[in-house]
Amino acid sequence: MEEISHLQSAQSKAIKSGDDEELAEISLRPLDLSDIDDFMVWASDEKVARFCTWDPYTSKEEGMNFIKNVVIPHPWFRAICLNNRPIGSISVLAFSGTNRCRGELGYALGSKYWGKGIATQAVKLVVGSIFREWPHLERLEALVVVENIGSQRVLEKAGFTREGVLRKYVVLKGRTRDIVMFSLLSTDQVSISTTSLHL
Numbered sequence: 001m002e003e004i005s006h007l008q009s010a011q012s013k014a015i016k017s018g019d020d021e022e023l024a025e026i027s028l029r030p031l032d033l034s035d036i037d038d039f040m041v042w043a044s045d046e047k048v049a050r051f052c053t054w055d056p057y058t059s060k061e062e063g064m065n066f067i068k069n070v071v072i073p074h075p076w077f078r079a080i081c082l083n084n085r086p087i088g089s090i091s092v093l094a095f096s097g098t099n100r101c102r103g104e105l106g107y108a109l110g111s112k113y114w115g116k117g118i119a120t121q122a123v124k125l126v127v128g129s130i131f132r133e134w135p136h137l138e139r140l141e142a143l144v145v146v147e148n149i150g151s152q153r154v155l156e157k158a159g160f161t162r163e164g165v166l167r168k169y170v171v172l173k174g175r176t177r178d179i180v181m182f183s184l185l186s187t188d189q190v191s192i193s194t195t196s197l198h199l
C-alpha cells in the first residue's frame, strides 16, 4: 500500500527537465482519435517497431483504424504522456477462462525519448494500479525478444522476475526468435522507488 501511494505521488509530481528547466510530468491516460498525430510519431518509427510484432504504420488512416478498432475497445490501453501529450503506449492484455489469472504487459515509446527512464516509470505506474483495478489478476507477464536488452532492463528495474528463455517462441519480422519471459505476481514484494528521470 505504501508503494502504491509512492507511485501516485510519482504520477502527479512535477519533475524538472533538461536545460530549460521546464516542468515535465509522466502520466498515463486513455488514447483517443484526437491523439492521432502524436500516435503516428512512434507508430510509424521503424526503430520502435523493430522488436515488436507489428510493422511501422504507413498512413494516418491505418493509425485511425487501429485506435478505433483496437485501442478504444481494449480492456487496458493507455498513452504514456509527457506533460499530458502522448509519447508512447502501454497496455495489459487480459486472458480469460483458465488463463484469467494472468495479463500480458506491452509498451512502446517514441525513440526521441529513449534512455531517460520514462518506460520504467510507466511500467511502475501500471504495477502500482493494475492489481487493484483487476483483483482477479495474480500474474502480470511480459515477453521480450532476447536481443531487446533495453526492454529487459526496464522490467528488471520495475521489479519483474526473469523466468527464463522460451526458445523459438515467436516469428518476428520473418525470423523465429527466442523470448525472455518476465513476470510479476500480485504477491511479490516490490520495492518501488521513484525512477529518476533525465528529461
Ligand SMILES: CC(C)(COP(=O)(O)OP(=O)(O)OC[C@H]1O[C@@H](n2cnc3c(N)ncnc32)[C@H](O)[C@@H]1OP(=O)(O)O)[C@@H](O)C(=O)NCCC(=O)NCCS
Binding pocket: 047, 048, 049, 050, 051, 052, 106, 107, 108, 109, 110, 113, 114, 115, 116, 117, 118, 119, 120, 121, 143, 144, 145, 148, 149, 150, 151, 153, 154
Ligand atoms: C524498450 C523501451 C520501451 C525502453 O524505453 P526507455 O524509456 O528508453 O527505458 P528506460 O530509460 O526506462 O530504461 C532503459 C534501460 O535499458 C538500458 N539499455 C537500453 N538499450 C540497451 C542496450 N542495447 N544494452 C544495454 N542496456 C541498454 C538503458 O541504459 C536503461 O538502463 P539503465 O537505467 O540501467 O541505464 C524503448 O526502447 C522502446 O519503446 N523500444 C521499442 C518498443 C519495444 O521494444 N517495446 C518493448 C517490447 S517487449
